[in-house]
Amino acid sequence: MxxxxxxxxxxxxxxxxxxxxxxVQEGYESTSIRKIAKEIGFSPTTIYLYYKDKNDIVYALHxxxxxxxxxxxxxxxxxxxxxxRLKALGxxxxxxxxxxxxxxxxMFMMREPLTFLNAQLENNKWPExxxxxxxxxxxxxxxxxNGYFKGLxxxxxxxxxxxxxxxxxxxxxxxxxxCVQEVFxxxxxxxxxxxxxxxxxxxxxxxxx
Numbered sequence: 001m002x003x004x005x006x007x008x009x010x011x012x013x014x015x016x017x018x019x020x021x022x023x024v025q026e027g028y029e030s031t032s033i034r035k036i037a038k039e040i041g042f043s044p045t046t047i048y049l050y051y052k053d054k055n056d057i058v059y060a061l062h063x064x065x066x067x068x069x070x071x072x073x074x075x076x077x078x079x080x081x082x083x084x085r086l087k088a089l090g091x092x093x094x095x096x097x098x099x100x101x102x103x104x105x106x107m108f109m110m111r112e113p114l115t116f117l118n119a120q121l122e123n124n125k126w127p128e129x130x131x132x133x134x135x136x137x138x139x140x141x142x143x144x145x146n147g148y149f150k151g152l153x154x155x156x157x158x159x160x161x162x163x164x165x166x167x168x169x170x171x172x173x174x175x176x177x178x179c180v181q182e183v184f185x186x187x188x189x190x191x192x193x194x195x196x197x198x199x200x201x202x203x204x205x206x207x208x209x
Contacts, residue, residue: 012050014040016064019057024102028058028112055116058106062113065103066128069096073135082142083202086161089139090198093165094191101173108166109173136162148206157205164201168194 018039022031033054037044051057072092079085097104118124137158143149149157171177
């Protein structure tokens with residue numbers, strides 16, 4: 001029984017890993033269940049034992065990625081000083097994106113997981129994203145309670161901080177950042193550049209009032 005369970009879990013992981021590669025390399029529309037099956041050496045029928053269709057697979061990948069991100073974020077709740085927690089949160093977000101670029105694209109750059117989700121739920125709910133963004137917003141509110149970001153809407157600060165880091169990270173995961181480095185003559189690593197930008201941003205917000 002244990003061997004059967006492990007085999008099923010291993011096969012499920014193999015399906016998701018193959019699909020992730022194909023979605024990113026060939027595009028969602030060009031990826032079929034048949035291609036995913038061929039990638040792992042099984043028949044399409046085997047895939048359908050685990051996932052009902054391609055939409056189901058891409059949303060499962062979306063969930064796996066967010067679970068991984070949450071696992072990195074939750075230990076930061078023990079950081080007492082909220083401004084230090086905010087900087088640690090930014091650093092962890094950047095590290096996750098650079099270590100798992102394919103997951104990052106599925107989570108934040110592909111529209112298909114949200115299209116699938118919106119077909120299942122009403123009011124454009126995004127439960128996975130809400131957990132991550134609410135953690136960021138709650139940290140910013142804690143910062144405000146300690147004298148940071150005075151007079152600023154915490155939702156505004158949250159969206160600006162997230163979108164700024166997402167923009168630079170997206171350049172990297174789509175292989176644009178090396179060209180940007182050449183244009184501006186930057187020699188530091190991608191992680192250092194993004195994290196420096198994030199720090200500058202939060203410091204500017206803090207000094208804006």
